[in-house]
Amino acid sequence: MTEDMPHILVVDDDTRLRELLRKYLAGNGFLVATAQDAADARAKLGGLAFDLIVLDIMMPGESGLELTESLRRDDDNIPILLLTARGEPDDRIAGLEAGADDYLAKPFQPRELLLRINSILRRQAAKPPDPVPAQPVRLGPLLYLPDRDELRNGEEVIRLTTAEASLLRVLAGQPGVTFTREELTERSKVAGNARTIDVQVTRLRRKIEPDPREPRYLHTVRGEGYVLRPDG
Template sequence: MDVTNPHILVVDDDREIRDLLTKFLMRHNLRVSAAKDGVEMMKMLDERRIDLVVLDLMLPGEDGLSLCRRMRESRSGVPIVMLTAMGEDTDRIVGLEMGADDYLPKPFNPRELLARIKAVLRRTQASEDAPAKPGGTRLRFLGWTLDLSSRDLLSPDGVMVALSAGEFGLLQVFVEHPRRVLSRDQLLDFARGRSAVPFDRSIDIQVSRLRRRIGDDARDPQIIKTVRGGGYLFTPEVEHL
């Protein structure tokens, strides 16, 4: 990521919104590309280095939720800020479940969007720049291997598992604090920092998503256990490689 001049891709079918956001974000030292639909979005992601996508939920053709899911299935960890209709709580929850890193309901103040973009970019950059831990950058639990340098997760069967920036950050917190009850506030502090303005269920949703990634049965989780009134407990022993 170019920390001095990040490249933002705005995806919205409303030309006025695309133009307004492009001009506003460029005035704040961000490089900006714009796309009106999923076809243009995917083409730009293939051709250019994009640091963050601002993705509208309601698009012609393939909608934002489907595009978000497709990005995550293709192992793209590019952060996503989802734009949703005001009052559509279900869409926001589903968007986070699909791999979005944050959301903002329409109509919105461009300055709030800018603040959220910067917060997500800071979290992503902090994760990328995190110093190596003593004993190496790879950690193993229950046959899974998490590489902190390459940000890769390898399953016990040798399959690479795609993680969003948020999922990677959360798993990193768990493997670095195993067998310790972490409250939701602690998880937000460790994984995101207080610069973020999180959706109040975002941690629960990301834990649920992470459980699916590592095959932890949501009905009876054994790897990431819920501690009533306390938060979450990562139960496996973690080995530094």
């Protein structure tokens, strides 16, 4: 084992599947730890650093979906691959909206799981540093200070999650430029995919827009993506 081997946390209440995944991933170049439920996973996450979580949704107690939402609220952007026996589109959307990076329905081939894990890790490694806007950006009464990574309303600092701050930094770095969802996923620290970008845009609008339902600054360009048009 070497220190640069990716560290995976497998969380599933099915003992047999959990052990099978541990052995399979360990045999394919990963350091693997396991957890039997969300509480066990939290204990592991509190003491060790992981590169990715393979997380079952349907668990007793706190579900995998609830754990995902909680981690994202806490600004934890560790990549998450959800596993579930439910593969309906609405279930997949719910997982992505919660902040998951990918979603794999049971039953699945171990090889497919391996391919998806490697794909997520490659995307994370390829993300460039966030661009930093050269000048403060005015959004009505709000001022975004890129050198401090702060959004202020007078003396009040408006708290941004890591994902919201990263998204604003990318958009404010090139005001007036339309970014596709894929570009925002690649350039920001938003964990997930195009659907996750939509969710983070909605959350960011709640903090920068006078009326999030009628955006003044962060606009949707139909069929293309999003653009920030600040004052001035």
